Amino acid sequence: MRHFLDFEKPIAELESKIDELRRMAEPGGINIAEEIARLSEKVDRQLRTTYAKLSPWQKAQVARHPDRPKASDYVATLITEFTPLAGDRAFADDAAVIGGLGRFQGQAVMVLGTEKGNDTESRVKHNFGMSRPEGYRKARRLIELAGRFGLPVLTFVDTSGAYPGIEAEARGQAEAIARTIEACLAAPVPIVATIIGEGGSGGAIALASGDAVLMLEHAIYSVISPEGCASILWREASAAEAAAEALKLTADDLKRLALIDQVIAEPLGGAHRQPDIAIAAVAEAIAGALTPLLALDPALLCGRRAEKFLAMGRETPG
Template sequence: MRQFLEFEKPVAELESKIEELRRMSSPGEINIADEVARLSAKADSQLRTLYAKLTPWQKTLVARHAERPKAARVIATLITDFTPLAGDRAFGDDAAIIGGMGRFRGAPVMVIGTEKGTDTESRIKYNFGMAKPEGYRKARRLMELAGRFNLPILTFVDTSGAFPGIEAEARGQAEAIARGIEACLLAPVPLISTIIGEGGSGGAIALAAGNSVLMMEHAIYSVISPEGCASILWRDAAQAPVAAEAMRITAQDLRRLGLIDEVVAEPLGGAHRDPEVAIASLGNAIAHALEPLKLLSPESLRARRREKFLAMGKLGLG
C-alpha cells in the first residue's frame, strides 16, 4: 500500500475511494468505470495542484519518503555488469557507502552512492545512510582507482549527513570527509554527482564535488538539516519548516543560485510514485552531462572543477 505524506491527505482520500470501488466491482454489477475515471482525474488534478506549490519543508518530506528510490535501486537500474568493491584498506567496510565498477549505457564507469535502506532491517545495516570515516575513505579509494583506469565517476547522494558518533570522530571523520572532497577535485576523469534524495552537510559534498552536479526535482541539499538548523537558531526543532524556507535547500533555489547544474524532472507526485520513470529520466540527464566531459583532458577536468567551486565563494564587487 502506498504511503501518503500529511499534505497529500486529499489525494489519499480520493485514491482510497478509487480502490474501494475497484474492489466492489465484479462481473454482472453496475459498471463503475466512469466513476473511477472521474475520481482518478480529480486525484491527478489534486496531485498536480499540490506539487506545483510545494513548500521547502514539504519537499524535504518528499525527499525523505520511505518509498523513494534509493542509491542501490538507481545503480541496479542504470548500471549493468556491476561489480561491488568493499573496504577502505585501512579499517573496514562501511555499508553506508556502496560502490564498484560497471557499465553505464555500455561504457565502463565507477559508481559510488550513499545508501539509506528501504526497511527497518536494511536501514540499520546501512546506518540510515550516515557514513563513517571508513566509508569516505572507501569512496576516495574508488575515485583514485577510477583515475588509474580512466573510468568516469558517477555518484548518487542520499544522506542526512555523516555519522556523528564518538567512534567516527575518533577515527578522523572530518579528515576523511576533507580527503573525500579532495579526491573529487583531483580526479582526472569526468565526475557526475546527483543528489537523489537528501544532500546533507559535508557527508554529501564529500561525494558531490563534481564537474556536473544534478539534483532530482524534489531533492534537497543543505549544510545542515532543517531540524538541526532550527534547534541551533530557535532551540526548537518544531521550527524546521521555517528553517527550510530560509535555508534555500530546494533544487530550484540552488539552480537559481548557481550551486547545481541541472534539475532532473520527477514524475507527478514524486519519484516514489513511478521510480522507473524517475530513474530513466536521471539516466538521460547523466548521459547528457557526461558526453561533453569525455572530450576534455585530465588537466581541463580538474581545472574546471576547481574553478566551479571556487567561484561559489566569490562576491561581486563592481
Template sequence: MRHFLEFEKPIAELEGKIEELRRATDAGGIDVAEEVGKLRDKAEALLRQTYAKLTPWQKALVARHPERPKAADYIRGLIEEWTPLAGDRAFADDAAVLAGLGRFRGRAVAVLGTEKGRDTESRVKHNFGMARPEGYRKAKRIMELAGRFGLPIISFVDTAGAFPGIEAEARGQAEAIARSIEAGLDAPVPFVATIIGEGGSGGAIALAAADRVLMLEHAIYSVISPEGCASILWRDAANAPQAAEALRLTAEDLRKLALIDAIIPEPLGGAHRDHAMILAAVSRQVWDCLEPLMALDGATLRARRREKFLEMGRTGVV
C-alpha cells in the first residue's frame, strides 16, 4: 500500500476510490472502466498541480519519503560487479556508509553512499544514515584507493547529518568529516556526487566534495535540518516550515546559488512513484558528467575542483 504524505490527502482519496472501483470490478464483473479513467485523469491532474507548487517544507517531506529509492537501490540498479569494502582500518566498519568497487556502464569505478535503510531493522542497522567517524574514515580510504588506481568516484548522498552522539565526538567526528572532505577535494580522479534525498550538513558534503554535484528535483541540501534550525532560532521545532523557507534548501535555490551543478527531474509525484525511471535518469546524468571529466588529468581535476569550491564563497549571491 502506497504511503501518502499529509499534503497528498486529496490525491490519496482519489486513488483510494480508483482502487475500490477496481476491486468492485474484479469481484462482480461490473464494467467501470470509464469511471476509473475519469478518476485517474483527475488524480493525475491534481498530482501535477500539487507538485508544481511544493513549498520548501513539503519538498523536505518528499525528500524523506520512506518509499524513495535509497543509496543501496542506486548501487544495486546502476553498478555491476559490485564488491563492497568494509572498515576504516582503524576502529570499525560503519553500515551508514556504503563503499565499494564496481562497474558503471562498463567503466570501473569506486562508489560511496549514505544508506538510511527502509524498514525498522535496516534503519537501525544503518543508523538511519547518520555516519560515525569510522564511516567518514572509510569514505576517505576508498577515495584514496580510487586515486591510487585511477578509478572515478561516484557517490549517492542521503543523510540527515553526521551522528551527533557523544561517542562519535569522542572518536573525532569533526576531524573525520574534514579529512573526508579533504580526500574528495584532493582526489586525482573524476568525482560525481548526487544528492538523492537529504543532504544534511558536513555529513553530506563529506561525500560530495566533487567535480560535479547533482541533485534530484525534490531533494534537499542544507547546513542544518529545518527542525534543527527551528529549534535553535525559535526554540520550537514546530517552526520547521518557516525555517525550510529561510534555509533555501531546494534544488532550485541551490542551482541559482551555484552550489550544485544540475537538477535531475523526478517522475511526477516524486522518485518514490517510479524507481526505474529515476534510476535511468540518474544513470544518464551521472554518465554525462563523468565522461568529459575522464579526459582530464589529475592535476587539472584537483585545480578545477579547488576553484569550484572557493568560488562558492565569492559569488555574493544572497
C-alpha cells in the first residue's frame, strides 16, 4: 500500500480513481483504457507541479517518507560480495549503523550507513536510525580499518540524529561522534558520503565528513531537526514549518552555501515512488565522485579534505 503525504492528497485521489478503474477493466469488465491514460497523464502533471515548488517543510516530509530507500537498500543493490562487520570491540554492536566490506562496480570498498528500517520490527531493531556511542565507535573502527588496507569508504546517511538517551550520554556519545569525525578527516583513503534521507546534527556529520558529499534532491541536512529547532526557539513544535524555512536544510540551499558538493536528481514524485531509478542515479553520482579521488596521493587527499571543512563558514558564497 502506497503512503501519501498530506500535500499529496490531490494525487492520492487521482491514483485511487485509477486503481478503481483498473479493477473495473478486469477480464469481462468495461474497457476504459483511454480514461485511465488520461488520469495517468493528469497524475504526472500534478506531480510535476507539486514537486516543482515544495517548501522546506514539505521536503522534510519527503525525506522521511516510510517508503524511501534506506541504507540497506542501497547496499543490497550497489554493493556485491558484501560482508557485514559488527561491534565496536568495547561494548556492543549497534544496529543503527550498518557496515562492512564489499565491491562497488568492481572496486573493493568499505561501506557504512545509518539504517532506519523498513517496517515496525526492523525500525525497532535499528533504533529508527539513531545510533548510540557504540555505533559511532564501530564506524570509527571500520574507517580506520579501511585506511590500513587502502579501501575507499562509501557512506549512506539517513538519521534524525544520534540517540539522545541518558545511557548514550553516559557512555560518551559526544566523544564517540567527535572521534568518528576525526577518523574521517584523518583517513588516507577517499570518502564519498551520500545524504539519502535525513542528515540530522552531529549524528549525520560523523558519517558525512568526506571528500565528496552528495545529497539527494529531496533529502535534508541540518544541525537540528525542524521540530527540535521549533521547540527551542519558538517554544512550540507547531512552529516546525517556520523552523524548516529558517534552517536552510534543502539540497539546493546547501549546494548554494557550498556545504555539499552535488545534488542528485530524484525521479518524479521522489525516490519512494521509483526506488530503482533513485538508487541507479546515486550509483552514477558516487562513481563520478570516486574515480578522480582514487588517483590522489593519501597526504594530498587528507589535506584537501581538512581544508574543505575548515573553509566552511569563512565566507558566504554569492
